[in-house]
Amino acid sequence: MSQYSVLSILRHGLTGNKHWPRAWRDPAPKPSYDVVIVGGGGHGLATAYYLAKEHGIRNVAVLEKGWLGGGNTGRNTTIVRSNYMMPGNTIFYERSMQLWGNLSQELNYNVMMSRRGYYFVFHSPGQGEVLRRRANVMRANGIDAEFLDRAETMRRLPMLDYSATARFPIYGSFSQPRAGTARHDAVAWGFARAADKQGVDIIQQCEVMGYIWDKDKIVGVETTRGPIRANKVALAVAGHTSHLAAKAGLRLPIETHVLQAYVTEPLKPLVDHVIIYGGAHFYISQSDKGGLVLGGDLDGFNSYAQRGGLPTVEHTLQSAKALMPSISRLRLLRQWAGAMDMTMDGSPIIGKMPIEGLWLNGGWCYGGFKAIPASGYCFAWTLAKGEPHPDNAEFTLQRFERGYQIDESGAGPDPKAH
Amino acid sequence: MLRIPCPVCGLRDETEFTYGADATLRRPDMEETDPGVWHDYVFIRDNPQGRHKEYWHHVSGCRQWILVERDTLTHEIFGSSLVREVAA
Numbered sequence: 001m002s003q004y005s006v007l008s009i010l011r012h013g014l015t016g017n018k019h020w021p022r023a024w025r026d027p028a029p030k031p032s033y034d035v036v037i038v039g040g041g042g043h044g045l046a047t048a049y050y051l052a053k054e055h056g057i058r059n060v061a062v063l064e065k066g067w068l069g070g071g072n073t074g075r076n077t078t079i080v081r082s083n084y085m086m087p088g089n090t091i092f093y094e095r096s097m098q099l100w101g102n103l104s105q106e107l108n109y110n111v112m113m114s115r116r117g118y119y120f121v122f123h124s125p126g127q128g129e130v131l132r133r134r135a136n137v138m139r140a141n142g143i144d145a146e147f148l149d150r151a152e153t154m155r156r157l158p159m160l161d162y163s164a165t166a167r168f169p170i171y172g173s174f175s176q177p178r179a180g181t182a183r184h185d186a187v188a189w190g191f192a193r194a195a196d197k198q199g200v201d202i203i204q205q206c207e208v209m210g211y212i213w214d215k216d217k218i219v220g221v222e223t224t225r226g227p228i229r230a231n232k233v234a235l236a237v238a239g240h241t242s243h244l245a246a247k248a249g250l251r252l253p254i255e256t257h258v259l260q261a262y263v264t265e266p267l268k269p270l271v272d273h274v275i276i277y278g279g280a281h282f283y284i285s286q287s288d289k290g291g292l293v294l295g296g297d298l299d300g301f302n303s304y305a306q307r308g309g310l311p312t313v314e315h316t317l318q319s320a321k322a323l324m325p326s327i328s329r330l331r332l333l334r335q336w337a338g339a340m341d342m343t344m345d346g347s348p349i350i351g352k353m354p355i356e357g358l359w360l361n362g363g364w365c366y367g368g369f370k371a372i373p374a375s376g377y378c379f380a381w382t383l384a385k386g387e388p389h390p391d392n393a394e395f396t397l398q399r400f401e402r403g404y405q406i407d408e409s410g411a412g413p414d415p416k417a418h
Numbered sequence: 419m420l421r422i423p424c425p426v427c428g429l430r431d432e433t434e435f436t437y438g439a440d441a442t443l444r445r446p447d448m449e450e451t452d453p454g455v456w457h458d459y460v461f462i463r464d465n466p467q468g469r470h471k472e473y474w475h476h477v478s479g480c481r482q483w484i485l486v487e488r489d490t491l492t493h494e495i496f497g498s499s500l501v502r503e504v505a506a
């Protein structure tokens with residue numbers, strides 16, 4: 001597998017770009033592996049990469065029912081931040097933020113991490129106080145956070161509505177300067193290529209239908225491409241976790257809900273940062289191609305359909321217009337949706353399941369893109385050592401029984417409220 | 419847009435309703451002292467792919483809570499009834 005570099009681009013350019021090798025192999029599944037990872041999204045692929053790279057476990061397969069990154073990894077609004085304040089979340093997301101910094105070099109693949117800064121605008125003194133507390137927790141943990149008054153917010157984000165008729169007046173904003181966006185497909189492809197290079201088999205068009213059992217222990221998976229045995233079966237299937245866990249007789253604190261995203265026709269540079277509207281659940285950034293990328297609320301009822309409904313489109317666009325009236329005449333180019341695991345406290349689960357042989361990485365809600373590097377790193381560690389890394393030690397399934405929920409938004413046990 | 423049949427008002431737009439929750443859950447008896455039973459009630463969900471029984475509140479209509487059976491993959495709705503009638 002060749003190394004990507006300026007020289008390789010020049011060389012292939014001179015020969016008409018006709019001779020680029022495949023980025024990863026397309027092997028047939030072997031009868032058995034040390035670890036089988038189910039799900040070829042960012043989390044599954046990153047886990048495979050770190051298993052091989054950090055722990056020398058290379059006899060690994062990633063099984064994907066469709067194509068790599070065709071799940072939520074390729075459907076999200078690509079926001080990367082580490083502004084979490086609950087113990088457990090804070091260090092975990094900050095580890096991810098640090099891994100993002102060097103990810104393009106690490107993978108020899110440009111993931112286009114752009115630290116364009118994240119701004120959360122607030123609309124009342126009370127909302128500001130809550131954000132100030134968050135900023136303080138972050139700073140106390142050595143994470144960058146800034147708190148801006150109205151004048152400074154106006155200077156940095158001049159395109160928002162500061163008029164007397166604004167639906168919600170802007171009092172100020174809270175910012176994480178190192179936060180930003182990355183290219184979602186490149187994250188899946190970069191981890192896939194780097195994992196393949198380490199010897200990991202990436203097998204697409206291979207759906208896991210059930211498990212191979214040895215008494216009450218899981219020793220492999222039944223797939224559409226035949227049985228594959230494994231010492232460890234590791235799930236990383238985003239919105240499909242409950243459904244695959246149910247095949248092992250497990251019931252989980254998860255509901256599957258749908259989240260939509262939208263992109264407008266391209267514009268000249270207008271939105272230089274990631275902006276979050278505090279008046280409703282709405283966020284916006286601008287892609288390098290110029291399209292404005294918008295996101296909002298869940299559709300609000302359990303769903304596995306990878307499509308969203310019109311009421312949520314309307315609600316999101318109303319928010320967009322309330323925050324930035326200048327974009328009201330833009331047309332939407334595309335709209336899509338992903339089915340996500342929403343947990344009962346809004347935080348993920350990484351660890352060993354109560355059934356021997358089964359391991360889980362799931363429950364990412366709508367915040368799992370930014371988590372990909374740390375999640376892969378920590379899940380690989382957990383699989384290799386049989387115990388969690390300190391950074392994912394709080395993300396157990398047992399926390400719900402023990403009353404240790406990690407409820408970042410303080411919304412209580414309602415999966416659609418996080 | 420879902421079109422939800424209300425037993426009182428007929429077929430109405432989703433925007434008139436508020437989604438409640440999974441309708442298969444039963445609150446344990448208040449005398450129940452086993453934390454495991456409460457844990458299952460508060461946190462654990464079947465989250466089926468397919469038919470799902472769920473509560474909706476016709477908040478901008480007759481204000482009745484209704485029980486709807488809907489497919490979570492296709493969003494097809496199979497019927498509805500008044501919760502107080504099912505619960506009785």
Ligand SMILES: Cc1cc2nc3c(=O)[nH]c(=O)nc-3n(C[C@H](O)[C@H](O)[C@H](O)COP(=O)(O)OP(=O)(O)OC[C@H]3O[C@@H](n4cnc5c(N)ncnc54)[C@H](O)[C@@H]3O)c2cc1C
Pocket residue numbers: 038039040041042043044063064065066067068069070071072073074075076077078079080206207208209236237238239240244259260261295336337338339340364365366367368369370371
């Ligand atoms: C609209 C939207 C916006 C979002 N915005 C953000 C954001 O701005 N920032 C952020 O941090 N996060 C965001 N998220 C969340 C983020 O996208 C996800 O948490 C993350 O991508 C999950 O990655 P994954 O690898 O776990 O899942 P996926 O990428 O979904 O991968 C899981 C894979 O498993 C496969 N699979 C499922 N069942 C089987 C089976 N039986 N056999 C084999 N394979 C199977 C699927 O085909 C899929 O490819 C957003 C999500 C959505 C939907």
Ligand SMILES: [Zn+2]
Pocket residue numbers: 424425426427428476479480481482
């Ligand atoms: Zn009604």
